[in-house]
Amino acid sequence: GEDVEQSLFLSVREGDSSVINCTYTDSSSTYLYWYKQEPGAGLQLLTYIFSNMDMKQDQRLTVLLNKKDKHLSLRIADTQTGDSAIYFCAWWEAPGSARQLTFGSGTQLTVLP
Amino acid sequence: GAGVSQSPSNKVTEKGKDVELRCDPISGHTALYWYRQRLGQGLEFLIYFQGNSAPDKSGLPSDRFSAERTGGSVSTLTIQRTQQEDSAVYLCASSLEIQGGPNYRAFFGQGTRLTVV
Numbered sequence: 001g002e003d004v005e006q007s008l009f010l011s012v013r014e015g016d017s018s019v020i021n022c023t024y025t026d027s028s029s030t031y032l033y034w035y036k037q038e039p040g041a042g043l044q045l046l047t048y049i050f051s052n053m054d055m056k057q058d059q060r061l062t063v064l065l066n067k068k069d070k071h072l073s074l075r076i077a078d079t080q081t082g083d084s085a086i087y088f089c090a091w092w093e094a095p096g097s098a099r100q101l102t103f104g105s106g107t108q109l110t111v112l113p
Numbered sequence: 114g115a116g117v118s119q120s121p122s123n124k125v126t127e128k129g130k131d132v133e134l135r136c137d138p139i140s141g142h143t144a145l146y147w148y149r150q151r152l153g154q155g156l157e158f159l160i161y162f163q164g165n166s167a168p169d170k171s172g173l174p175s176d177r178f179s180a181e182r183t184g185g186s187v188s189t190l191t192i193q194r195t196q197q198e199d200s201a202v203y204l205c206a207s208s209l210e211i212q213g214g215p216n217y218r219a220f221f222g223q224g225t226r227l228t229v230v
Contacts, residue, residue: 033218042204043156043221088155090219101146101206101219105155 006089006104013112018076020107022089023069029091032065034074037086037106046074046087076109084111115139117222119205125228126195134190134225138207145188146206146219147180156204162188163210195229202226 005023012018020034030051035043049056049063049072056063062075072089089104118137126132138145147159158172162182173179177195182188192199206219 031218035221042223043206045218045220048218101208102158103148103156 006107008105009108009110011110011112012079014079014081016079018074018079018083018109018111020074020076020087020089020109022072022074022104024072024089024091024104031092032063032072033090034061034063034072035088035090035103037088039085043088079109079111081111081113084109117205117207117220119203119222119225121225122223123226123228125230128197128229129194131191131193132195132227134192134203134205134227136188136190136205136207136222138186138188138205139220140186142207142209142220143185144208144210144219145182146208147188147190148204148206149174149201150204150224151201159190159203192227195227197229200227200229 007021010018010020031048032051033048034046036046037043047056047058047061047063049065051065051067054065060077064073064075074087076083086106086108088106090101092101117139120135124132136145143164145162148156149159150156159178160173160180161169164185168180177193180188180190188205190203202224204224205222208219
């Protein structure tokens, strides 16, 4: 099995940078993902990183992957009130013969004006 | 369709009743997942379908839960004799199972909010 740790809450001021962290203990996943869930909505794929990359930049989003420490982070530059949501890290696991998308517990980001 | 469609969006049922939740995946997606999200918590894997293979039911919490996927497309999650602890948002996702490909990711529906009273 595997465990994922995410900080449950994060508050930042509008315009500041946000960093959301995710630590996992085991993964054979080719891709790792960040999903965003806004209140009352489903999950939306924000970005992903290929497992042989250290960093991926996508507009205001920067994903960092440290495979040695099994640490994934999402940095949001110039955070806006519309970024307030729950953010989940996720990856594909293959327990036995099946594959399933495994999620962290989520970090609730609150952006203060 | 353009995205994953789930119905109903909201369901209120009495304890002890059976409910059926429907998921219509993106056309051509061979993999389909059901997750449960309790209030304020993360996603809990329930069941996974991949093509014509036997489904992975390892996440189903009890024998009151079952799911079918007919014709490799639409899926129905059935909860029998509902209990209050079944109250949650049930999310469905589909994906193209192309390992290592850029489309190897899941697309989620909006979910069905189930309330057992």
